[in-house]
Every structure is written in C-alpha cells, then in structure tokens.
Amino acid sequence: MMKHVLSAMVMNQPGVLAHISGMLASRAFNIESLAVGETERPDFSRITFVVAGDNKVVDQVRKQLEKIVTVVKVMDYRDQDILERDLMLLKVSTVESGLSKVKELAEIFRAKIVDVGQSHVMIELSGPERKIDAFIDLMRPFGILELVRTGRIALAREVSLSVEDALKPPTPYDTSEVEIEV
Structure with missing residues (x-):
C-alpha cells in the first residue's frame, strides 16, 4: 500500500x-x-x-x-515535489552506556540533546520518517524510556496552499470565446 x-x-x-x-x-x-x-x-x-x-x-x-x-x-x-518532516522527542537511558555514545549518535543524525538528567537524556530530532525510524532503532539498545512523535507535516516546493490562495473564488468561466448558436 x-x-x-x-x-x-x-x-x-x-x-x-x-x-x-x-x-x-x-x-x-x-x-x-x-x-x-x-x-x-x-x-x-x-x-x-x-x-x-x-x-x-x-x-x-x-x-x-x-x-x-x-x-x-x-x-x-x-x-508533487514536497518537503516532509516529522518531529520526535525521545528520552533514552544513559545508565548502561553513559552519555558519550548517545551524544555521538545524536550528532551524526543532527539531533539536539534538549535535556539531561542523571540517568537519561532527552533528544529532539526532525526529518523524514525513515531518518527518525533509523535513529529510534539505534537508540533501542540504550533503553528508550519515552518516545513521542508528531504527525508528518509537508509543503509542496512549487505549489502553494496559502490561506489567501485557498480563499480565492474559482476563476469564472470565460465565455468571450464561446460561440452560441441561435
């Protein structure tokens, strides 16, 4: 599917x-x-x-x-050529592995460590779904304590859906070139 x-x-x-x-x-x-x-x-x-x-x-x-x-x-x-992103916050344990390995992987994925506790870190990551899935798979061995994701957001690169465009009435049918037989 x-x-x-x-x-x-x-x-x-x-x-x-x-x-x-x-x-x-x-x-x-x-x-x-x-x-x-x-x-x-x-x-x-x-x-x-x-x-x-x-x-x-x-x-x-x-x-x-x-x-x-x-x-x-x-x-x-x-x-459409679109740009898609998901956002994830992940709390992962640092008890077994320490912070350095988790931090190293976060840097590779361009994730941000947004909170540090005594036994865990909280990481923020945005990107395509497959990037987030890959990062989650790498974090599983450390012990994922909590995980939350947004739904996907997307914008087309060439076509816009601004409020102003959406509110415009449809273009009226141009009858100037239509021949009407009487």
Missing part, C-alpha cells in the same frame, strides 16, 4: 478536527499520521494527513474532505 500525503486548509473552530476524523473513521479510512496547527492566519488551520491506499482510496478521502463545510481547500501532494 502506498502512503499518500494530503493537506487540508480548514477554519480554526472547535470540533473541526473531531468532525473530520469521525467522518474518515466512519468510512473506514485509516489515518496513519495527522498533524494540525494554525496557519499564517490564526483563524485557519492546516491539517496534514498521511493515508495508506491506492489512488482510488486517496481520491475518495479527498472528495469526502471537500464536502465538509469547514474545509476550505484540500491539496493532494501525489505527484
């Missing part, structure tokens, strides 16, 4: 996320990843979804999202 990234510009109102996730769940669409946050305008949020399925499934998800009144615009990143 292919993973697809969709982004929805929505009105920032109470209940919007619950409505959207409930609608998707009721139609048996599985959301693998979800990230929500305000946009450049606080009255709008962007929801980034990762869903698994073929093109038909993704088209159905997009169509269902577009029916919801609080959804302003949906962008399917299929066939």
